Structures are given as structure tokens and as C-alpha cells.
Amino acid sequence: MLDTLLPPAFYPASAPLPFSRADFGPDFHWGAASAAYQIEGAWQLQGKGPSIWDDFTRRPGRIRNGEHGRVACDFYHRFEADLDLARGLGLTDYRFSAAWARVLPEGRGAVNRRGLDFYDRLVDACLERDLQPWLTVYHWDLPSALQARGGWANRSVVGWLADYAQVLARRLGDRVQHWLVLNEPMVFVGAGHLLGVHAPGRRHLGAFLAAAHHAALAQAEGGRALRAVLPEETQIGTTFSCSYVTPHRPGNRRDQAATQRADALLNRFFVESALGLGYPVGELPALRWLLERYVEPGDEQRLRFDFDFWGVQNYTREVVRFSPWLPLQWASLVPARKRGVPFTDMGWEVFPESVYQMLKQFSAYPNAPKLVVTESGSAFPDKWVNGRVHDAARRAYLQAAIGQVLRARQEGVDVRGFLSWTLTDNFEWAEGYGPRFGLVHVDYETQQRTVKDSGLWYRDFLGGQVLEQPGATNLMHHTQ
Template sequence: MKKFPKDFIWGVAAASYQIEGGVNVDDRGESVWDAFCRWEGKVDNGDTGEIACDHYNRYSDDVKIIRQIGAQAYRLSISWPRILPEGTGRLNQKGIDFYDKVIDACLAANITPWVTLFHWDYPLELYYRGGWLNRESVNWFADYTEVIVDRFSDRVQSWMTLNEPQCFIWLGHGTGTHAPGLQLDISDQLRVTHHALMAHGKATQVIRAKAKTTPSVGWAPVGVVRYPATEAPEDIEAARRAMFGMSGTHLWTNAWFGDPVILGHYPEDGLRQFGKAMPRYHDADLEVMNQPLDFYGANIYNGLTVRASEDAPFEEMKRKPGFPLTMYEWPVEPQSLYWGPKLLQERYQLPIVITENGLASMDWVCEDGKVHDPQRIDFLSRYLKQLHRAIEDGVDVRAYFQWSFLDNLEWNFGYKYRLGLTYVDYATQERTLKDSAFWYQNVIRSNGLI
């Protein structure tokens, strides 16, 4: 059996907009995703988060599901506009009450809440005031963080500031495929990034200054993984260059986000690459971004093989015909859960938390009333074996959060894809634990893989 460290944390994850529903009740304000879902053609099938998994009303039963699975921790996010309907100022007590109930239900079930402050549901009213393009967004986010910390830090110790800034910036403000649906030039995307990273830093300062219990603070960026074709030193160096070098005029990168936050500066090759497109900033901005963190979170689903090249820093290898793909058409690459944590820790010298990992599979309720998802079990088993290998090789991995404990709204794909351990019938809201939920239950119970 491949045993994990005795204090290893096994968890599940979800996000507010994807599961809660209840968008028009109890004085919740609108988010950019509410507006985006109304934009014809932007979300598959015209799906919205209006009801989603109805977690707003079914949170108690959902916490029981998490307990049944055996997860020791639940990574949840808080909806900013549910707490502050206009994004700033007026507090919505009913929103506070909801998260009070969720957190208390988790603690009563011996499940530790890990709270993400921002998982993309940006307040619509603040978007109308410039959103992340407005430098005031840094202070807006800090003020929101202070409200959350004041209300919940007596029971919450583990915090994440931003989820996948690469996604909400590049997809939301570059390609326009995510909310708020903007297609900005690279200079404005860089401005948005600068403000988001400052917001992360300000929020971290607030947590450390205001928390009522000793906090553990991190974040949850995309882990953009590149791994070596062989374990020859030159191929490993090529993977290192591919993971942290800047190439192209896009923001699907580790270093442009991780370096300012952890190392206190933007990567030099990125500054050269973006040149005059960079917004003006002060050294003090970088000091705000660069706050001490307790862990480096990474959402890792796949990667890409590279090898050494005589003509370039690395060469991306083409996948073979018929390479395994998930329903999302994402490649199945278990090695990413070895090399991703290994190279991220090597660069940033922080404990690693896998804040998301999972797959979209072909799931339905079978004639026997069960949901058989052997591909998910095989996928998770392969990935966790590679994570175990990383730990054996000395990588300090503290926790693993499976995405997700429920099928849910998969952003612009609506309800087309299912990534949950639990099947959700969106018409009836009936939940059915899949075979993978019981498999994961056994993994957690034994703290290892057979």
C-alpha cells in the first residue's frame, strides 16, 4: 500500500457560484457571472447559476455527503456579492448567516473549512465601476476580506485569497470566454493582473492582522505543468524553463503570477517581452504583493511533455494519435501531479497544497440506480500515485482537494460536463454518490492507495 504522511489532509472542493443557486434571494447582489449567463450564446444551453445545485437550501444535506465520503476538509468559496450586495459598504446579514451555517455544519461533522475568498463571482456593481481595471479594486477586496475575517476567523484558520487568476484574467478579460466577457489588449490584461496580485497581498495582510485564530494563508493559482520527456538532466532543465519561462503574449503562465507574490518581482523575461505594454507601477506595489505565505496552492489537471532542444529553451512534444482525453478533452497526464508540485516547490520553497484535481467523465444513473464511473477511479488513482511519488522524493505536499464533491455548473460549459464524486439530477436535485465517492472514501480511511 502507498501510505501518505500521517498528517496528510484529504479534502473535497467546490465554489459558490457553481453550486449555491439562490441568486435572487435574501438580498444577494449580482455577480459578473449572473450577467454573463444572460448574454446569449456565452454559456452552453443558456444555462445559469440561478439554481445550480441548490446548495443554498441543501447545504446541510451536502455537508452530510462530504462527511459520508470521509473528507477531512472542505474547500469552499464565499460569494462576495452575497456578503456585500454592492461590493462595498452595506453588509448583508443574511449572507453572513448562510456561511455561518455552512461553517458550523462542517465543524459539527468534524470537517475543517478551508475558505477561498474569491472564486470568480465578482460583484456586478463594482464591475460597473471599472472592476479589476480600477486600482481601487485592491482596496475593495481588502475591505471585503476584513468583513469575512471579522465574521468567520474565530472558526476558520485556512485561507486562500484568489482562485486561478490566470483564468479569470486571461479567459475573462482576454479571450472573453469567461465572465465578464471582455477582450482587452495585453496592456489592460497586465493592468488587471497587477491589481489582482496587489489585492491578494492586501488580503493576506488583512488576514494576518485581523484573524482571531492563527491563520494559514495561501492561494490557488493554476498549476501550469510542463514535465520532461525523460529524467535526463537536460530534459528536466527544459521542463523547468517551460514551466517558468515567459513565451508568447498570453498570461497562461506560472511565473508572471507566482514570482511577484513569492519572490517579490516580475520575471525579467516577461518584462522584456511585454515592454511598453506594462502598466506603470511603484516598487511599493510589489512589496504589497509579496506577503509571506504558508502554502502554495495549485490546481493541477494535466500537463505537457517537453524535451531539450538545441534551437530553443525547450521543445513541446506532440501527443500521439489516440492520446487519452477526458470529456472536457483535457489530456490524461498523471505525471503532472509529480512534476508540478516538485518544480513549484523547488522554485517557491513553500509547502504545496493540491487545491483542485479531477476530471469530467461520462456519468449517468444506471439501471441499477448507481453511477458507475471507473474512468474517474482510474484517473484519480493514477494521479495520486504520482503525488505519492513526489512526497516520497521529498516534496512537502500537505493536502489534496478533489474537484468536486458535487456535479455542478462548469462555467461557460453550463451543466454539460460532470466532475463530481456525487451525481446531481438538476431537475430533481437528487444526489447519488458515484462509485468513485466510495473509492475515495476507502483511500481516505486507509490514508493510502492499494
């Protein structure tokens, strides 16, 4: 372990501290985000079917320490207490996802009423606490029964997703005002179908291209399915993973070109298809394979949907160099630990300015809707002292990221909210329970919750307390 002082660039230059919640205006959304598989547990109770993550976690060597989400944070049984914590922190909004296999155990067909009843109770519990519910239709947990039919590589998934979205909307649409169709499609199709490190664990270029196209279609078709049944005033969005990308060697032409290709794949693919601009084939010629094999007549029009908002999900930047060994984009990402910069427990560079850069990039599209930061956060070690959880690095990151959002807002970007990832520590996919992103610490053996210093800071900020710039905050990062 090595203590490293946060560099001056960690703090937003264009939004100098102190600043307060009031600087964002009275209608700004403040909250936290979560995902069903990462917190719910109750993996086979009351009629729930298995998901691809239930299957993936059983495969040896796939998850660090062989961990799984069968209990996780036991949110299924403890949601009211966790929502009390959220309200106690001063949050106004709470984002969660529905587990597809809890609602439709076979992925389609018969509805599991007990599963749908759970989300009905969850929505009511949010509203009882003056928390606005934000419901994500799909957050990576495809029912196993649909994976057996090809999953995201099967074009039929577009209709399956739309039907599932309408099941949720018909039951919950009278109370949920904010809906999100997909969570980070480039992550679940890339990590799950090309890299093989997430469920369903495939490593196949054709499967990736098919899944990417079908996810883009489902993104738009899911939006149309929701709009067909939800009240007119309901806000429909979707979320995009994104990273500000810069070349490893700024003056090197091949690194510059590789950075453009990485940007096209990581940041533009799903955004531009939703805008009706098609796929960025000019920067990524390999996408011609997708056009030739998987795009059918009329798909260009089907890809477009006018979302009411985009969810921007950013954690870091990526530094890119030319690589002859990766034929899709001829580019590789240079790890933070090899660049000698501070990084988190996920190995991600500490670079909160990336939030600002991506808000600016997405808002620059002529027909861009309003933006909401639907995820941003950091994983750092927690330090227990006399019953308190000290997490100075996480607190500093949260403060800096919010400052970068204010910086963008002051420059005219129409950004309407900030939802921290996440409320409680949780199952962090292939990384298991090691990395902790929560504002609230979870003891997974006892399920005891303890609000961390970062959560207490967020509470004070949302209560209107003016901030002072920390002068000597230490950032813990690993060296290996």
C-alpha cells in the first residue's frame, strides 16, 4: 500500500470550492443507483427463475474467490431498512433494476406475480419515503431460459425485452416517473460476448457483433414499448457507459487513430445509433461485418428512438495506444498502474474530470436530450476506527465528481441529476465482494450496515452544508 496525495487536477478548476447543493438549483436530482443481481439475493425464492449470472457464478474460476449473488445484501428482505438509510442521507431519488427472471421466470410467457409484487412494494416504499424511483428494465441478468435460445445473439431478444418492459410498465407505470431501458449495453455485450469475463462468458467476435446490434435495436424498441403504455409525462431514458479517451503518446499518429477507434466503440456506438446516425463504420471498418451479417432492411430506422434523457455512467478515463493484436479496433488500453497514476481497487485511474468531458461530448450532439449522471463512484479500501468507517479517498472522489458536474452545468450542459454508485457495498460482478463502492458499508456475514464518512459527507452536502476543499486527503492505491 502506498499513500499518495491527490494531485491538484483532482479538484475541478472551473467550479472552485466552496460550492453547495443550491448551486445546482432546486430541481436537480440527487440519489444513488443499484442493480438487482448485485444486492437482492433471494435467487430462487417465490418463483424466481435462474439468470445467466446465477449460472456464470457457478463456473469455476470465473468470479474472484468463487463468490456469488445468491444472498448478496439480502435487499429482497431488507429493502425497507435500506431505503430508510437512503432517505436518512438526504437522497431524493433511488435507482434500481428489476430482475427479469423474478418477473418472468422463463423470460417470456407466464408472469410470476409474487416477483412482480416485490417491485410493487419496493416502488411504494420509495414513494412513502419521498424517494423518486428510477427503474432500469435490464441490468445484465438475462433469464437462463432465454440464454438457452441464444440470448443477446438471437434477434428475438428484441421482442422479448420489449414484452418484458411492458409487463413492468403496466404494473408500475402509474407511480414510476423515470424509466431506463438498458444498463450500459457496450459493457454487457463486450464483457459478456467478446472478452468472456462477464456472463454469459462467450469469446466470439460474431456473437459480440450480433449482440451489439440486437442490444441497440432493443434499446430503441424497449423505449417504444414503454412509451406505448406509460403516461405521457413519464420520462424514458437509457444509460451509456463511457470513458474520456486520450492517446498514450499524443503526438503519435497511430495512437491518435487508435484513440478515435476506441472512442467510436466505447462511447459512440449506442449513442449515435439511437440518434439515427447509424454505426461509426468510418472509424471502425470492422463494423462492416455487422452490417453485412446482422442488419436487416429497415433496421436503421428501428435503431432510432427519441429518449427524454440519457444516463451518463462514468468512472474513469482510458489512455489508448495502437495495438496490432486486437483486430476489431487495433487499439489497447494502457492500465493505470503501468502509467504511474493513482488508481482505485478496480484498477481504474482516479480521474473525475472524465465526468465533465463526457457530459460535454454527449451534449454536443445536435439532438441530444437532457443528461443525468446515473452512475459515478469509486472503490477504495475502508478503514475502521472506533466503529466508524473512514474512506477519505471515496469522499474526495465523490466531491470532485460532483464538482465536475457543476462545472459542466455552469458551461451550459443540460445535466439534471447525479446518482452515486452505489448506496450499499454489493456484489461487484467478476470481482466478487472485494471492491467496495458503497456510501454504506455492508458486513456480508451479519448484514449489518454502517454509513461511511463518504455517506455522511453526502448527507451533509444534501442538507446544504457548504464544502471546504480538503487540504491533505490521502488516496490509497495498490502497487503490484
